Amino acid sequence: MKHEELVKRCVKLAERNVRDGQAPFAAIVTRGGEVVSEAVNDGKATFDPTAHGEIRAIQMAGTKLETTDLSDCELYTNCEPCPMCLAAIHWSGIKQVYYGLSIGQQAEFDEMPQELYEAFRTGEHSVKLHDYSGKVDGAAPFRLEERE
Numbered sequence: 001m002k003h004e005e006l007v008k009r010c011v012k013l014a015e016r017n018v019r020d021g022q023a024p025f026a027a028i029v030t031r032g033g034e035v036v037s038e039a040v041n042d043g044k045a046t047f048d049p050t051a052h053g054e055i056r057a058i059q060m061a062g063t064k065l066e067t068t069d070l071s072d073c074e075l076y077t078n079c080e081p082c083p084m085c086l087a088a089i090h091w092s093g094i095k096q097v098y099y100g101l102s103i104g105q106q107a108e109f110d111e112m113p114q115e116l117y118e119a120f121r122t123g124e125h126s127v128k129l130h131d132y133s134g135k136v137d138g139a140a141p142f143r144l145e146e147r148e
Contacts, residue, residue, distance in 0.1 A: 001033065003076070003098045006028055006098065007077075007078065007099065007100045009028060010027060010038075010077050010100065011100055013026030013028075014026040014053070014079075017040040017042075017053075021044065022044050022045060023044065025040065025077070025078060026038065026039065026040045027039055027040075027052075027053035027056070027058075027076065027078075028077075029057045029061035029074070029094070030074050031061075031070075031072055032072070036060075036065060036073060037058075037060035039053050039056030039060055040053050041053045041056070050084065052082065052085050053077060053078075054077055057075065058070065058088055058089070058094070061073060068092070069092075071094065073094050074095075074097070074098070075094050077098070077099045077100075079100070079106050080101065080103045080106065080113075081097060082103075103117060
């Protein structure tokens with residue numbers, strides 16, 4: 001399938017997802033031109049704010065391929081990935097992402113992704129981080145991992 005066809009397929013999946021009462025997002029992971037997984041945002045049904053289509057498709061692809069390294073895969077989605085999904089894409093190793101609606105265009109319908117990108121860029125976000133690194137041994141699991 002061509003890139004444009006796969007993005008259009010994501011749009012159709014997202015439309016169906018809206019008709020099913022869910023959010024308007026879907027994603028497909030491919031490898032070697034073959035579809036490995038396709039998923040939709042099911043956060044409303046699962047009460048999971050991280051249940052974005054991109055993350056679900058990455059999870060399914062990793063399970064199907066039995067690997068966490070998806071560097072030989074591509075991701076297609078109907079909207080440009082939000083910061084959370086972009087981080088998951090980065091962790092998975094996927095290097096190519098194709099989308100049909102930019103974050104700027106999406107802001108007409110939902111401003112949160114654009115606001116998140118801006119908050120991360122400026123460091124002005126609502127999450128207060130509390131550093132206990134001098135009080136607990138947070139590195140212990142990493143040292144254990146090195147021994148095994």
